[in-house]
Amino acid sequence: MFQDIRLRTLIALAVCLVGLYFLIPSIVPNLPDSLKNLFMKRKIQLGLDLQGGMHLIMEVDSQKAMESTMERFANNLKESLMARKIKFRNVERTGDSLVSLDLSATETRSEFEKILSEQYPDLEVKSSEVVEGRERVVLKVKDKRVDELRRAALEQSVETIRNRVDQFGVTEPEIVPQGDNRILIQLPGIKDPKRAVNLIGKTALLEFKLLDEENSLEQAMRGNIPTGDILARGVRLDERTGQRTELYYLLKEKTLLTGQNLEYAQVKISDRFGEPYVAIKFDAQGAKDFDRITSENVGRRLAIVLDGVVHSAPVIKERISGGEAQITGTFTTEEARDLAIVLRAGALPAPVKVLEQRTVGPSLGQDSIDKGIMATLIGFLLVVVFMVVYYRLSGLVANVAVLLNIILILGTMAAFQATLTLPGIAGIILVIGMAVDANVLIFERTREELRTGKTPRAAIDAGYDKAFLTILDSNVTTLLAAMFLFQFGTGPVKGFAVTLSVGIVASMFTAIFVTRIIFDYFAWKRKIKTISI
Amino acid sequence: MEWIKPNINFDFVGKIKIAFSVSLAAILVSILSLIIHGGPNYGIDFAGGTLVQVKFQKGTDADKVRSSLAAIGMGDSVLQEFGARENNEYLIRTAESSDDLKGLSERIEESLSSAFGKGSFEVRRVEVVGPKVGRELAEKGILAMVLAWIAMLAYISWRFEFRYAVGGILALVHDIIITVGVFSVLNKEFTLVIVAALLTIIGYSINDTIVVYDRIRENVRKYPKQALAETINSSINQTLSRTILTSFTVVLVLIALLFFGGAVIFDFSFALLIGVIVGTYSSIFIASPIVLAWERARPAKKRKK
Numbered sequence: 014m015f016q017d018i019r020l021r022t023l024i025a026l027a028v029c030l031v032g033l034y035f036l037i038p039s040i041v042p043n044l045p046d047s048l049k050n051l052f053m054k055r056k057i058q059l060g061l062d063l064q065g066g067m068h069l070i071m072e073v074d075s076q077k078a079m080e081s082t083m084e085r086f087a088n089n090l091k092e093s094l095m096a097r098k099i100k101f102r103n104v105e106r107t108g109d110s111l112v113s114l115d116l117s118a119t120e121t122r123s124e125f126e127k128i129l130s131e132q133y134p135d136l137e138v139k140s141s142e143v144v145e146g147r148e149r150v151v152l153k154v155k156d157k158r159v160d161e162l163r164r165a166a167l168e169q170s171v172e173t174i175r176n177r178v179d180q181f182g183v184t185e186p187e188i189v190p191q192g193d194n195r196i197l198i199q200l201p202g203i204k205d206p207k208r209a210v211n212l213i214g215k216t217a218l219l220e221f222k223l224l225d226e227e228n229s230l231e232q233a234m235r236g237n238i239p240t241g242d243i244l245a246r247g248v249r250l251d252e253r254t255g256q257r258t259e260l261y262y263l264l265k266e267k268t269l270l271t272g273q274n275l276e277y278a279q280v281k282i283s284d285r286f287g288e289p290y291v292a293i294k295f296d297a298q299g300a301k302d303f304d305r306i307t308s309e310n311v312g313r314r315l316a317i318v319l320d321g322v323v324h325s326a327p328v329i330k331e332r333i334s335g336g337e338a339q340i341t342g343t344f345t346t347e348e349a350r351d352l353a354i355v356l357r358a359g360a361l362p363a364p365v366k367v368l369e370q371r372t373v374g375p376s377l378g379q380d381s382i383d384k385g386i387m388a389t390l391i392g393f394l395l396v397v398v399f400m401v402v403y404y405r406l407s408g409l410v411a412n413v414a415v416l417l418n419i420i421l422i423l424g425t426m427a428a429f430q431a432t433l434t435l436p437g438i439a440g441i442i443l444v445i446g447m448a449v450d451a452n453v454l455i456f457e458r459t460r461e462e463l464r465t466g467k468t469p470r471a472a473i474d475a476g477y478d479k480a481f482l483t484i485l486d487s488n489v490t491t492l493l494a495a496m497f498l499f500q501f502g503t504g505p506v507k508g509f510a511v512t513l514s515v516g517i518v519a520s521m522f523t524a525i526f527v528t529r530i531i532f533d534y535f536a537w538k539r540k541i542k543t544i545s546i
Numbered sequence: 547m548e549w550i551k552p553n554i555n556f557d558f559v560g561k562i563k564i565a566f567s568v569s570l571a572a573i574l575v576s577i578l579s580l581i582i583h584g585g586p587n588y589g590i591d592f593a594g595g596t597l598v599q600v601k602f603q604k605g606t607d608a609d610k611v612r613s614s615l616a617a618i619g620m621g622d623s624v625l626q627e628f629g630a631r632e633n634n635e636y637l638i639r640t641a642e643s644s645d646d647l648k649g650l651s652e653r654i655e656e657s658l659s660s661a662f663g664k665g666s667f668e669v670r671r672v673e674v675v676g677p678k679v680g681r682e683l684a685e686k687g688i689l690a691m692v693l694a695w696i697a698m699l700a701y702i703s704w705r706f707e708f709r710y711a712v713g714g715i716l717a718l719v720h721d722i723i724i725t726v727g728v729f730s731v732l733n734k735e736f737t738l739v740i741v742a743a744l745l746t747i748i749g750y751s752i753n754d755t756i757v758v759y760d761r762i763r764e765n766v767r768k769y770p771k772q773a774l775a776e777t778i779n780s781s782i783n784q785t786l787s788r789t790i791l792t793s794f795t796v797v798l799v800l801i802a803l804l805f806f807g808g809a810v811i812f813d814f815s816f817a818l819l820i821g822v823i824v825g826t827y828s829s830i831f832i833a834s835p836i837v838l839a840w841e842r843a844r845p846a847k848k849r850k851k
Contacts, residue, residue, distance in 0.1 A: 060812075070679065176698070207652055235606065370674040377599070378809070384808035392802035394797050403547045403791070414742040436739055439803055439811055443818070446751075446799035450792040453758065457788045465551055483760040486705055487753040493697045494749030498742060501690030503683075506742040513746065 018537065021530045028522070031127075031425030037539040039427045052233030055349025057427045060434030062505050063382050065375030066201035067209060071365040073194045079154075079165035080109045086152075086245055087112045088491040104201040107151070110159075111139065116148040125150070135162065143292050163193065166362045171196055174213050176358035181212055181351075183359065195368070199504075206372045208351065216364045217355035219272030221306070222264045224326055229265045241266050244318070247323035248342070262323045264316050271360075273317045276336075278356035280349045283341070284325050288347035290341040293356065308332035315543055317342075319352070371504075385438035392442045393419075400449060404456055406545035410531045411452035414425040417446045417494025431515075434508030444516030447491075451524030454480040456546055469544045477529055484525065488517050558830060559779040559838060565831035569720055576727020583730055589737035592684045594677030595641045596650045600658065602634040602667045609778060614661035618653050629809030635670070650674065656690035673706040687741040691722070694748055702752075706759055713836035714755045717828040721751050725821045734813060743817035750796070751825030754789060755833040761785050762834065774841050778834045786830070 018223045038044065039057040060067050083106040088465075090112065091104050094150055101115035107113045116125055120427060122141075122359035129136060139153040152161060167190050174196065187199040203209050211222055220283050228239045243266045249258050276296045295303050306315070316326040317340050325343040344352065396415065426433060459476030467475065492514060497508035535541045575848075578585065591617050612625050615638065623640035638654060651672045658667060675683075697714050702711035722744055729736055761781040769777065800822065803815040 060675060142649075206762055218805075234759050246744035366676075367674070368676040368679045370672070372672040374670040375670065376601075376668065381808060381810055382821060384806060385811075388803045388806040388808075391806050395798040395802055399795060435811055436742060436814060439807065439814060439818075442799045442803050442807075443796070446796035447792070449795050450753075450788075453788050453791045453795070457785075457791070461552070461784075471809070479764075483757050486755040486760060490701060490752045491749035493701060494694050494745050494752070497690045497694040497697070498745040500747075501745070503738070506738060509742055513749075540683060 015023075018530060018534055019131070021526070021533075025527050025530060029420065029543050032420045034424070035428040036420060037426040039423065048318045053425055055430050057423060059378075059382075059433045060432045060508050061199060061201060061371070061378075062373050062435065063378045063385075063433065064201055065203075065373050065378040066199065067203045067206050068369070068371040068504060069196075069198040069200070069367060070191070070208070070369040071170075071198065071214065072368050073167055073170050073196065073361075073365050075163050075166065075194045075361045076109050079159075081363060082110055082166070083154075083503045086133065087114075090114070090133070093132055094125070094540050097124065097128060099125060102147070102388045110154060112136070112273045114150055114152075115350075119146070119148045122148055122150075130144055134158075143328055147471030159248065161225055167194055167196070169319055169353070169362045170365060173359050173361050175546065177354055180354045180358060182208065183209075189279060196365070197206065202375065203372070206370075208347070210367060210370065212351050212355060214365055214367060215355050215361075217272065217276070217358070217360045218320055219360065220268045220301075220318045221270040222266075222316050222318055223310060224316055225263045225265050226314065228263060230261065234261060238263075243245070245318060245321060245323050247252060247326070249354055262316055263325060264318070264323070268300050269297075269406065270299060272356055273360070274302065275356055278353040280346070282346075282351050288341070289344060289346045290339050291349055291356065292339060293338050295336035297336075297337075300334075303336050304332065304334045335432060347348075379440075381435045381477075385435060389438060389445070393445055394447060396445055400452075404546055407452075407456055407532075410528050411449055411524070412455070413531070414520075414528050415445055415448050416450060417521045417527060418444065418516065418519045421523065422516050423475045424480060425515050426511065431511050432504075432508050434505040437512045440509040441513030441516065444513060448520035448524060449517065451480070451484045451488075451520055452528060454484055455524070455528070459544070460546060463544070464545070471542055472544070473529075473532045473536055475527065475534075481525065484521065489523060491517055525528065548787075550790060552661050552787075554786060556783060556786075556813060557779065558782045559835065561831070562835045563591055565835065568726075568827075569832060572724050572727065573720065576723050576730065579730040581729055583733065586726060586730055586736035587733055588680075588684075589735040590639065590641075590673060590675045590680070591738040592680045592736065593641060594680040594685075595639065596654075596674050597671070597673040598638045598640065598651050598654050598669060599628060599671035599770050600636050600667050601670050602662070604637075604666075605632075605634055606636075606662065606667075608636070610661065611638075611658070614657050618657045620654070629812075635809070648769065683738060687738075690701055691741070691748070693746060694745060695719075698736070698748075702756070702759070706763060709837050709840045710759050710762075712840065713782075713833045714752055714759070716742050716836055717755055717825075717833035718751055720828050721747055721821055721824045724824050725817060728820050729817065734816070737813070739811075739814045740817050743814050743821065747820060747821030747825055750822055754793070754825055756830035757788060758782055758829055758834055759786050762837075775838055782830055782834060789826060789829060791838075793822060793847055795820050797805070 034052065035055065038052045038055065044052065044285070048251050060359055073099065087104050087106050091101075094101050094104075099121045102117060104112065104114040114191065116122060126138070129138070134151045135154055135158045137155050139151045141150045143147055143149075170186055171190050175186075175188045177368040178188060178198075178200065183200045183203065185201055187197070189197050191197045200209060225239065225242050228242065233239070233242065234246050243264050245264050247260050247262050249260055254317045274295050276294045276299070278291055278293045280289055281292045310329050312329065313333060314328050316325045317324045319340075324340055327341075393415070397412045400410070404411065419441065422444065427432075455476050458480045459472050462472035462475040463469070495510050495514040499514070502510055593651065608625055608627065612621070615621060615623055615625070620640055623638055626637045626639065628637045630634040651669075651674060655669055686698070690769065695718065698718070699711045699715050702714050725744060725747060726736070729740065758781060761784055762778055763776045765772070765781050766774075800815055800819045804819060807815055
């Protein structure tokens with residue numbers, strides 16, 4: 014097929030140049046501007062284990078997400094029923110995925126069903142029974158919609174976390190949903206992992222609740238919590254010692270207002286004490302509600318609760334119009350800034366939990382790069398020297414193939430913007446050792462043929478032809494293994510599978526196609542009588 | 547240069563019994579060690595837990611680190627020197643992964659700060675894996691390995707014959723058990739990258755085996771009348787030079803990786819090295835002899851032409 018040596022040389026050169034073309038932006042860090050435009054922006058990405066950073070897997074509590082979805086349905090349902098003037102009682106979430114209510118008159122049932130089908134396509138009647146002239150209806154989410162709602166909660170979580178990370182200022186973060194209820198987060202170059210985890214993992218559900226000042230907190234602490242109340246934890250910072258102490262509040266369970274109605278949140282420094290606080294402003298609806306809540310409750314204490322923890326519980330001195338408020342409390346400037354970020358980005362639809370966290374410091378990453386390059390160079394030198402010692406000039410030809418192979422691996426990775434990890438570097442080193450295998454097979458075969466008295470040209474032909482099938486079969490199986498490795502692996506291991514696979518494929522090209530050109534050139538054009546093999 | 551003389555005719559097939567006994571013994575030792583140790587020494591990737599890598603600025607007594615850990619109730623965590631001694635690096639490993647997964651590494655950091663002073667050390671790596679994820683990773687790893695075996699069984703059956711595939715796969719299982727066994731005997735940690743190394747060994751060892759099979763296939767066609775034992779033996783001999791040379795170059799690069807690649811990648815390189823050596827041995831002494839043993843037990847009615 015490729016009888017013409019010149020054509021084959023052109024193909025080999027072209028492949029080599031394309032490889033170099035993609036590779037150059039990755040290995041020459043500071044290209045002059047005039048040259049920069051000639052190349053693509055694509056580069057080999059460094060994995061978190063090489064550049065330092067944090068890898069997180071978070072799990073969204075789907076049960077909690079379902080509960081809050083049902084809570085929302087129950088609240089909306091109340092309003093819809095009131096709007097249609099249907100009399101009802103006791104709309105509430107029961108269990109984690111049901112809503113139950115009593116219709117005061119059975120005649121309204123058909124109209125209720127109409128509202129349901131028009132406004133709540135996700136819900137259906139699970140059961141209903143008539144008790145003392147009232148109809149008790151239990152609603153559930155349609156089976157086929159359950160997954161969609163779960164999916165929506167996951168996507169909303171991803172979106173919210175992305176918002177937070179963007180505001181936190183991380184370059185090139187990767188935040189993607191994984192499976193049913195997980196989120197994979199990769200944050201390169203993070204310096205303060207603790208802070209990042211806090212920022213990402215906070216549910217950031219901001220609630221305003223009234224303090225119950227009629228019932229006794231002491232009684233409640235002993236376990237007698239009045240119905241409709243909850244006991245909440247708070248934190249107080251001692252100004253002089255800087256110690257944080259815990260204290261408890263008895264709150265009305267009903268949430269008057271949530272962070273959903275926020276327009277913005279900002280860190281400010283108080284004039285009097287120089288302490289940081291977060292200034293918030295409600296949107297139009299929130300401002301209206303806040304106005305009403307404050308005017309109705311002058312003199313009472315309003316607790317500002319974040320994720321179930323009371324931050325402060327100031328006394329409402331007067332009606333507050335305009336929708337502005339402050340969250341003061343016990344935080345450092347940094348904490349205040351992070352709080353503002355999570356409030357701006359919004360709350361997560363459900364709490365998230367860290368399942369896996371891996372952090373590599375930048376110095377360790379740099380160490381790994383240095384050592385990886387060192388090991389690659391030494392491994393390369395050992396193999397190159399060995400090949401020349403063992404196969405003489407033919408070994409030199411094989412070495413050209415190995416060098417080209419490395420260029421092709423890295424060039425391909427740059428072209429696809431693949432990620433290079435520490436095991437990935439190990440993969441390249443391994444490929445250097447394995448790539449010569451194809452040439453070893455060919456050379457051994459050629460030597461065998463030479464021993465039977467064939468001419469160099471015939472021996473080379475036979476050597477390549479007979480070795481080809483062996484190389485193909487053996488490499489396919491190695492590729493199969495690499496494929497499963499890729500499927501199985503996370504991060505660093507995936508990087509290993511990538512370099513290994515690319516290397517094996519590239520070695521088929523370099524060791525068979527490229528070396529053959531050189532041998533054919535000497536056998537055909539120079540008509541050599543002996544091979545240095 | 548020529549290490550293996552072209553006319554070599556070593557009686558590999560005649561050494562089947564010795565080879566099988568040696569392998570059987572190695573497998574038994576491996577399994578015994580695994581039983582004694584209660585399975586592989588799972589790292590936090592599989593068992594769940596917390597790992598903190600700390601680098602101190604100056605030489606630090608391990609006992610002092612240990613006592614500062616004991617002070618926060620973490621005396622049962624494993625403390626291990628990491629890399630060369632002059633690096634002053636330690637790995638702190640604990641099976642715990644507190645429920646919210648973030649508290650533990652911070653507590654370790656705080657306690658070290660108060661014992662050695664802030665800034666006298668650097669936390670270079672923190673890994674926290676919840677038990678749930680660990681179990682899943684273990685399942686995924688085993689699944690990947692079994693699927694890789696099945697895929698190879700199918701490919702070799704297609705390209706060669708089923709009994710060759712069985713020989714090849716049994717050789718792989720042999721390699722994996724012994725590599726895992728070596729790790730168990732040395733009480734080395736079994737982590738995610740070790741599973742990656744095992745999968746690579748599978749790929750490498752089968753590669754080696756196929757080269758021998760390929761020659762057997764060729765010779766069977768060339769000399770259909772020859773006894774299979776003889777054909778197998780001459781095929782192993784004919785490919786011996788290549789088998790040794792390729793393994794040698796791979797061992798060369800792995801040694802470079804082992805000595806210069808740094809502590810993070812050490813165990814990975816070590817597993818590969820063991821696997822490549824065992825894999826080379828099994829390609830010669832296990833894979834093809836199994837085909838022969840099969841032939842002796844149930845002779846093929848018609849040899850493929």
